[in-house]
Amino acid sequence: MADRTLRVCALYPDLMNIYADRGNLLLLERRCAWRGIGFAVTAAGIGDAVDPDAHDLYYLGGGQDRDQMLCAQDLVEVKRDALHAAAARDAVLLAVCGGYQLLGHSYALGDEEIPGVGLVDLRTVRADGPRLIGNVAIEVDLPGLGGPRVLAGFENHGGRTRLGPGERPLGRVLRGHGNDGHSGHEGVRRGNVIGTYLHGPLLPKNAWFADWLIGRALGLAEPLDPLDDALEEAAHAGARRAAGV
Amino acid sequence: MSPLRTTIAGGAARAAGGLSRLAGRGGTSLPGKVLLRGDPRAIERLGARLAHGSAVISATNGKTTTAALAAGILERHGERLVHNRAGANMAGGVAAALLHGDGELGLFEVDEFWLDQVVGALRPRATLLGNLFRDQLDRYGELETIADRWAAVAAGGAAGRLVLNADDPSVADLGRDHADALLYGIEDDSVALAEMQHASDATHCRRCGAPYDYEVHHLGHLGRYRCPRCGARRPDPHVRASAIELHGFDGSRFTLGLPDGEAEVAFPLPGLYNLYNALGAAALAHALGVPLATIAAGLEEGQAAFGRGERVAVAGAEALILLVKNPAGANGVLQTLAREAGPLRLLAVLNDQIADGRDVSWIWDADFDLLAGRVAQVTCSGTRAPEMALRLKYAGVPVERIAVEPDLARALDAAAAGAAGGRLYALPTYTAMLALRELLVARGAAEDSFA
Structure with missing residues (x-):
């Protein structure tokens, strides 16, 4: 596998990074390196064009309101077509928290409406109620894993996200709030386009999911070589315990 | 509200302070909370008495x-x-400080x-x-x-x-x-x-x-x-x-x-x-x-506040307690650690109580990478000990130098034994720092900051 390289495009890493999003990229990088898989990351900031064919995985993290608004504008004006083309060729697109909210049609904050890139059919509304904050665990059923698995993390969002009728959530809420606090849905997944409110960050708490993403992004038929994951599994168990699962 | 009401509320508040100190640690804000419940303008009223x-x-x-x-x-x-x-x-x-304080x-x-x-x-x-x-x-x-x-x-x-x-x-x-x-x-x-x-x-x-x-x-x-x-x-x-x-x-x-x-x-x-x-x-x-x-x-003549660069002798080692609670604060400590000569022996304690922040994601924003190649031994403890250990692994610390011991007393013993004759750098989050000091006070190694 030495000739393989995971090519990552990090979208707005200087602005959309509020919940330690770089921890997600670090997991991908190290877990590739330990297996002799190359790792290359390209940052795409405001105004930068994105090449839809040059990357295996596109990552979009969370940001503060003002930064999220700046990035939303740029996503729609500069990067939308490229991201649609990348998704059409089954590149992996992982969007977390504020990034997840930009995957759909729109994010309404009172009188303002932030546009989304429309990769999936969902809408987000900032509700008057409290922010949805806390440890969270969800059950996901992903292709190639032979059964359901648990993702654990932390959520902290004011927006409530509703999926359109044809859209499937990433998982079912075991503990925590999920997309809107009552649907029992968490996140969204359409093929390799994945959105979730789980940060914490997500991949350090769920190293198995990092491996699943690497495999999907590289289009591997066989599973990745196993690693010594004793600490990864202990951290995953700790995050599950914190969520009460 | 009359001065009498402040006085009565003050009496109840002082009693609450005594009780909470008897109950154990802290006891520094409870009397103030009781006071403010009885007299919501207590800070304004007591503050106005300060001559300077x-x-x-x-x-x-x-x-x-x-x-x-x-x-x-x-x-x-x-x-x-x-x-x-x-x-x-x-x-x-x-409010509690104003209630108990005597100064201008x-x-x-x-x-x-x-x-x-x-x-x-x-x-x-x-x-x-x-x-x-x-x-x-x-x-x-x-x-x-x-x-x-x-x-x-x-x-x-x-x-x-x-x-x-x-x-x-x-x-x-x-x-x-x-x-x-x-x-x-x-x-x-x-x-x-x-x-x-x-x-x-x-x-x-x-x-x-x-x-x-x-x-x-x-x-x-x-x-x-x-x-x-x-x-x-x-x-x-x-x-x-x-x-x-x-x-x-x-x-x-x-x-x-x-x-x-x-x-x-x-x-x-x-x-x-x-x-x-x-x-x-x-x-x-x-x-x-x-x-x-x-x-x-x-x-x-400046002295470290408790838990913020405080030096304590423990089991033959000199422990330096360096509170870390968010990325920028941790980076200040990590930058200073990285400038030290020689291999480092550490005790890293990550708790996720409310006062620490339930969300521990911040450790992935802090530059623990500065310690890669510098750590001789690190003992990870606290309610989220394994995640602390994982952070250090991904920062480039070899796993064989990372120990996980969620129990703080045992972790302190192990870390201090490994640092005997030298210096142990303890990096606790807020509630972990309080718990660590409590252990050290019980062992006679530190002064009770709330006494």
Whole structure:
């Protein structure tokens, strides 16, 4: 596998990074390196064009309101077509928290409406109620894993996200709030386009999911070589315990 | 509300303080909470009795240390202080200090989110605002929410003279309409970082939104900055540190510049982050009328606040307790650690109680990578011990040098045994620091900060 390289495009890493999003990229990088898989990351900031064919995985993290608004504008004006083309060729697109909210049609904050890139059919509304904050665990059923698995993390969002009728959530809420606090849905997944409110960050708490993403992004038929994951599994168990699962 | 009501509420509150101290630790804010329940205007009423008025300190990082340094200077100047020394810094803690205190000048560190209420009630002579970094987002929300609240405090007219860190753009900008604001900053490019750290938050101009250009970075987004679009720039500080020599955990030497002159200072607290605390304390003392010589002497005698660079002998090792609670604060400690010679022995304790932040994601924003290749042994403990260990693994610390022991007493024993004859650096989060000190107090190694 030495000739393989995971090519990552990090979208707005200087602005959309509020919940330690770089921890997600670090997991991908190290877990590739330990297996002799190359790792290359390209940052795409405001105004930068994105090449839809040059990357295996596109990552979009969370940001503060003002930064999220700046990035939303740029996503729609500069990067939308490229991201649609990348998704059409089954590149992996992982969007977390504020990034997840930009995957759909729109994010309404009172009188303002932030546009989304429309990769999936969902809408987000900032509700008057409290922010949805806390440890969270969800059950996901992903292709190639032979059964359901648990993702654990932390959520902290004011927006409530509703999926359109044809859209499937990433998982079912075991503990925590999920997309809107009552649907029992968490996140969204359409093929390799994945959105979730789980940060914490997500991949350090769920190293198995990092491996699943690497495999999907590289289009591997066989599973990745196993690693010594004793600490990864202990951290995953700790995050599950914190969520009460 | 009558004075009698304050008296009665005060009696109930003092009783609550006694009971909670008997029950164990803390006991510093409960009587204040009881007092405020009986008399919501107690801070205003008790604060008005302070013959020399009061001063307030807030910041994401360094509140307790800055207040301790300012207290040392002010006491040397002859002031008798009412001071929330143990760091209980919400309204209850301030009220409790006022209730129990006996002095003429109030000196209060105040939580970022309680600043507007406490300033409104106290109407201090001066308010020191040190820095704004991303903190525990599950508790405090976004940085800009706090920046907006602080802007309202600065504009509100109750804060007295503003004492501001010129090197933090979101803090310095609060002084833009205050000609008498007193600014402090570092004027020595030799201590600059090669590049901006990841945990930098106020990277865009508060006035026009364009990204700042930085000439120099010191710590996170602290440095010398300029907005290329609207021209807003780091203001020239009135209180300055220059000719800085950093001596790791043995402190630093620098030239302190004040409007009334300059002095050489041998400052005992570690790291550039504490130099910012020293400058803040010096500026605040200057704003309160303390002469240069007294300020310089006070800084030279400065002592670490409990758990913030505190040194404790434990089982044949010297333990240095270095509170870490958010990325920027942790980076200040990690930068200083990385400058130490020789392999490091560490005890890293990660808790996820409410006071720590339930969300532990911040450890992935802190630059633990600075320790790669430097760690001889690290024992990870606390309620989220495995995640701490995982962070260090991905920072490049070899797994065979990482031990996980969730039980704090056992972790301390193991870490101290490994560091016998040398130094153990303990990096606890807030509740972990309290628990660690409690263990050390029980073993007679540390002083009870709440006694």
